[in-house]
Amino acid sequence: MLDSYYLQDLDEEEKAMHEFNKDWKLSGIQRLFYNSLVKQLGGFGSEAGKFIWPTGVTNTLEGDLAIKDTGNQQIQIFSLDGYHKQTFSYGSESTKHLGDVACTQEGLFLVSDGSKGIKVFSKEGEMIHLLKSSKADWKHSYGLSVLKSNRIAVTDWTDGGKIHIVGVDWRMNAILKTNVIDGLQRPEHVAVTEDEDLLVTEGQLFGRNAGCCVKIIDSERALKKTIGPTYGDHYSFMNPSGICVDTSGNFFVADKGKNNVTLFSRDSSLSELVVTQDLEGPSGITVTKNGLLVVTDCYHHCVKMYKYRQEFIY
Structure with a gap:
């Protein structure tokens, strides 16, 4: 099922892990590609098209990629063929590596930076508002996602997590x-399904297996399922x-501990591992309109785009 040159580098147990499971066809995938x-995109630097710590990524309304570079405190826009189109600053970062970028249904950019508000930018990169309210006080904002209703999901590390x-x-x-949904443990990124379930990652707290899971919260905002710390037979x-x-x-989870x-x-x-090589600190991820998996490779100062399914269009 995999290319022979790749299988030659795997032992028998690893081969079994990567053999294609025909049940994936029920999820709209005819074949899985690995690595x-x-x-x-990018490389280390402060000039246009370069990154220091790329930590977040989202699709724009036009189908481009908006990438949050925490190191340079910038949002950079790239076309899917890798052309750098635009850069704008979002200001100072309140806490290193906290924050995300998302795009509304009107094409506005939302940026969180670990502070008590969400910055709203126009398509041209001009800051037009700071979403902040005493009734909605997220003290340590992190992940962002936009629901179909155009509401925003914001993860927050206050009081353990919410x-x-x-x-x-x-x-x-x-x-x-x-x-407010309480009772989480250091929630990081958040994604929304077609049914408006929330998928939330909980990072490592104290010790190897504290947190280390994905929580699925249904549209009624009740905990539906927890995945991890272990899942499947090998992972x-x-x-x-x-x-x-x-x-x-289908959904993807980047693990910056296991790269x-x-x-x-x-x-x-x-579940299948689809990227196992040459990542160091993967953080934000998204899937493009033409079916590529996009991963911000934080400590390699770049963004990588992967094919993971046969039907991808390039």
Whole structure:
């Protein structure tokens, strides 16, 4: 199922781990590809098109990639063929490596930076508002995701961890209502499924297996399922970070402790490692409109794009 040159480097147990499971076809995947790097963006530096600590990534309304570089405190826009189109600064970072970038249905950029507000930028990179309210006080904002209703999910490390679901009047740039989900442990990134379930990664706390899981929270905001610290027959999380969902409802989890990316089927009954090589501190991840997996490789100062399924269009 894998290319023979790759199988030659695996022992028998590892081969069994990577053999294609035909049940994946039910998740819209005909064949899985492993470590299939298509394109790499960036490299170390402060000039346009370079990164120091790329930690977040999202798709723009136009289908480009918006990448949050915590080291340079910038958002950089790239086309899917790797052309650098735009750079703008989002200001100082309150806490190193905290924060994310997301895009609203109107194409506005949202940036969290570990502080008590979310910065809103126009498509041109001009800051137009700071979303902040005494009734919606996320003291240590981290991950961002936009729901179908155009509300925002914000992870927060306050009091152990919580998620804020924030309703916004986008004409007035005003917070209307906030619902809070408590009881989490250092939630990092968050993604939203088609059914508006929330997928939340909990990173490593104290000791190898404290946190180290993905929590699925249903549309009624009740805990539906916990995945990890161990999952499947061969795998376990060490420090899960970025998470995203593809068009078939399958989802990916980047682990910055194990430096890999795992693909899960929609109901999480199947799991496969799809990136296991040449990552150091993978953080933000997304899937492009043409079916590529995008990973911010923080400590290699770059962003990598992978093919993971046969149907990808390039």
